[in-house]
Amino acid sequence: MDKRNAILESAVELFGAHGYNQTSMQQIAESVGISKGSLYSYFQSKEDLIISIYEHYQQLVFERAFVVGLDGNLPPMERFAKQFQVQFEGILEYKSYMKMHMRGESTKNSEKLAAMEHRMRGRLFSWLEQNLLDVYGKEIRPYKWDLMWMTQSIYASYMMLLISHDDTLNPSRLGAHLVRQITLLANDFLCGESSPQLNDDMMKSFSVSMDKEGAFISFEKREKAWESLYGKIKGIDDSRDYVNIANRISEECRESEPDKLILKGLFRLLKDKEELRIEAEELERQLLPE
Amino acid sequence: MDKRNAILESAVELFGAHGYNQTSMQQIAESVGISKGSLYSYFQSKEDLIISIYEHYQQLVFERAFVVGLDGNLPPMERFAKQFQVQFEGILEYKSYMKMHMRGESTKNSEKLAAMEHRMRGRLFSWLEQNLLDVYGKEIRPYKWDLMWMTQSIYASYMMLLISHDDTLNPSRLGAHLVRQITLLANDFLCGESSPQLNDDMMKSFSVSMDKEGAFISFEKREKAWESLYGKIKGIDDSRDYVNIANRISEECRESEPDKLILKGLFRLLKDKEELRIEAEELERQLLPE
DNA sequence: TTTTTAGTTGACTCACTAGTCATTTTACCT
DNA sequence: AGGTAAAATGACTAGTGAGTCAACTAAAAA
Numbered sequence: 001m002d003k004r005n006a007i008l009e010s011a012v013e014l015f016g017a018h019g020y021n022q023t024s025m026q027q028i029a030e031s032v033g034i035s036k037g038s039l040y041s042y043f044q045s046k047e048d049l050i051i052s053i054y055e056h057y058q059q060l061v062f063e064r065a066f067v068v069g070l071d072g073n074l075p076p077m078e079r080f081a082k083q084f085q086v087q088f089e090g091i092l093e094y095k096s097y098m099k100m101h102m103r104g105e106s107t108k109n110s111e112k113l114a115a116m117e118h119r120m121r122g123r124l125f126s127w128l129e130q131n132l133l134d135v136y137g138k139e140i141r142p143y144k145w146d147l148m149w150m151t152q153s154i155y156a157s158y159m160m161l162l163i164s165h166d167d168t169l170n171p172s173r174l175g176a177h178l179v180r181q182i183t184l185l186a187n188d189f190l191c192g193e194s195s196p197q198l199n200d201d202m203m204k205s206f207s208v209s210m211d212k213e214g215a216f217i218s219f220e221k222r223e224k225a226w227e228s229l230y231g232k233i234k235g236i237d238d239s240r241d242y243v244n245i246a247n248r249i250s251e252e253c254r255e256s257e258p259d260k261l262i263l264k265g266l267f268r269l270l271k272d273k274e275e276l277r278i279e280a281e282e283l284e285r286q287l288l289p290e
Numbered sequence: 291m292d293k294r295n296a297i298l299e300s301a302v303e304l305f306g307a308h309g310y311n312q313t314s315m316q317q318i319a320e321s322v323g324i325s326k327g328s329l330y331s332y333f334q335s336k337e338d339l340i341i342s343i344y345e346h347y348q349q350l351v352f353e354r355a356f357v358v359g360l361d362g363n364l365p366p367m368e369r370f371a372k373q374f375q376v377q378f379e380g381i382l383e384y385k386s387y388m389k390m391h392m393r394g395e396s397t398k399n400s401e402k403l404a405a406m407e408h409r410m411r412g413r414l415f416s417w418l419e420q421n422l423l424d425v426y427g428k429e430i431r432p433y434k435w436d437l438m439w440m441t442q443s444i445y446a447s448y449m450m451l452l453i454s455h456d457d458t459l460n461p462s463r464l465g466a467h468l469v470r471q472i473t474l475l476a477n478d479f480l481c482g483e484s485s486p487q488l489n490d491d492m493m494k495s496f497s498v499s500m501d502k503e504g505a506f507i508s509f510e511k512r513e514k515a516w517e518s519l520y521g522k523i524k525g526i527d528d529s530r531d532y533v534n535i536a537n538r539i540s541e542e543c544r545e546s547e548p549d550k551l552i553l554k555g556l557f558r559l560l561k562d563k564e565e566l567r568i569e570a571e572e573l574e575r576q577l578l579p580e
Numbered sequence: 581t582t583t584t585t586a587g588t589t590g591a592c593t594c595a596c597t598a599g600t601c602a603t604t605t606t607a608c609c610t
Numbered sequence: 611a612g613g614t615a616a617a618a619t620g621a622c623t624a625g626t627g628a629g630t631c632a633a634c635t636a637a638a639a640a
Contacts, residue, residue: 024596024597024598025597025598025599026596026597026598036598036599037599037600037601040598040599040600044599045598045599046597046598046599
């Protein structure tokens with residue numbers, strides 16, 4: 001089962017460097033050091049392989065920011081910046097995957113992948129919407145599409161820079177910078193000086209109904225587990241301590257090699273609080289299977 | 291020689307819709323209504339075909355904005371907005387080409403195309419630099435890369451929207467909107483509230499030395515002709531009238547079917563002014579060959 | 581009308597790649 | 611050691627697509 005991961009890594013490297021169509025199964029097999037036949041005992045087809053790559057990496061990059069967003073103790077704007085920072089850190093860690101993803105060719109080749117991409121975009125947009133409303137208030141609603149569109153395009157462009165200049169750029173500064181720029185644009189809209197260019201109708205392809213069938217089931221299960229843990233914590237008297245523990249867990253999970261013992265200990269602490277036991281156990285099961 | 295253009299048009303349509311690698315020479319031949327063998331008597335190879343497409347369309351889209359920029363009578367900011375507007379109009383007119391271009395797959399397949407793309411990017415950036423300096427003054431120099439980067443990413447993202455929603459979006463409004471947003475960002479930098487993230491060193495791959503050998507020779511010849519005409523006009527006493535004539539010529543050229551008689555007449559007017567004769571003749575030769 | 585020329589054709593070659601499967605190798609158990 | 615199940619292999623199939631070329635066609639020239 002470890003070889004499966006080795007294949008995923010080699011493949012993402014090659015796809016990122018040369019593109020999906022320009023990389024043959026033979027090349028992937030050679031770069032892993034196995035035969036082509038073996039590849040097909042781990043993945044049914046080339047399409048299956050790239051879908052597995054997306055399933056594997058997508059959540060690694062995205063979940064981080066989602067979890068940071070659950071910590072209600074940070075002021076909204078800082079939380080927003082922090083989420084971008086964490087996202088940028090994720091991008092640095094999975095550079096090849098991001099390269100592959102940004103080439104975007106692969107999408108055009110398969111119905112299934114296109115649906116997945118569509119879903120991911122919907123996810124990104126609803127996350128953005130949530131944050132923009134939290135940070136700038138309900139008043140920005142008439143301008144939300146403009147802001148969301150600007151945000152994602154600036155975000156994407158910084159992503160590209162980050163990938164080629166990881167040495168000079170710094171995720172934390174970049175996150176703050178991005179939020180600062182969005183704030184300028186938002187204020188301009190709020191002053192009524194600028195009028196929106198985009199509307200619901202034009203953007204309907206970006207709003208995905210989340211209850212559709214699709215991939216990411218496991219991802220969503222984990223998200224749900226985080227969400228209900230933070231939810232329960234909020235309802236507790238001395239929530240402060242428990243938020244810290246939860247935050248510490250999420251930080252540890254973001255490490256490239258999370259320390260399982262530390263996680264176990266932290267979960268132990270959570271489970272001591274009777275009210276949190278069920279949620280903590282559920283999340284622990286998601287994060288530390290076996 | 292007309293069949294060559296028919297091929298270019300069919301090919302750009304197919305490349306735009308399905309992508310370069312997903313379109314076979316056979317399909318192109320069928321869509322033009324000729325045999326595959328004939329294709330190869332007009333273009334040496336598939337690569338030659340796509341390079342010819344780039345050579346053909348690139349200048350059509352880009353030259354417009356360049357020429358608008360030469361009219362020194364508009365205030366800098368309005369001129370900037372107008373240039374974007376004209377650029378957006380061009381995008382609408384050559385939608386298939388823009389789609390193809392934005393897919394970007396083709397670039398990865400050929401050294402020559404990659405060099406071309408690199409050159410185009412350099413062109414775009416130096417055009418942006420010129421405009422930003424004109425509009426916001428020398429003071430923005432320390433922030434120029436940040437501003438250029440933001441501008442091009444917002445510009446590119448609007449381009450994408452425009453292609454899929456040409457019915458609702460309007461080039462003129464979009465141009466003004468874009469400049470407004472850039473102005474906000476620029477002012478923030480000028481207030482010293484925000485610090486730059488990008489520097490010369492990181493961006494060196496975007497600054498192209500213009501004296502390199504490459505494509506676009508004909509494009510540049512035409513640019514030069516425009517430039518020296520506007521230059522000469524500026525040195526004349528009653529320049530106003532002649533600027534108007536020159537602007538009228540550039541507008542007419544932007545029509546999908548420029549009226550050759552009108553152009554001839556306008557050029558006649560210019561040539562009446564002895565000081566402009568040589569330049570007007572040169573440009574007329576570039577624009578109305580035969 | 582016959583000859584020459586230019587343009588057009590589509591069957592063919594060659595290279596490449598996704599995916600298969602009979603055979604071999606390895607690892608494990610008795 | 612011998613036997614068996616699981617895993618790995620690479621030659622093979624079938625399909626595709628870029629590019630070629632001998633044969634064909636149409637039109638211009640003689």
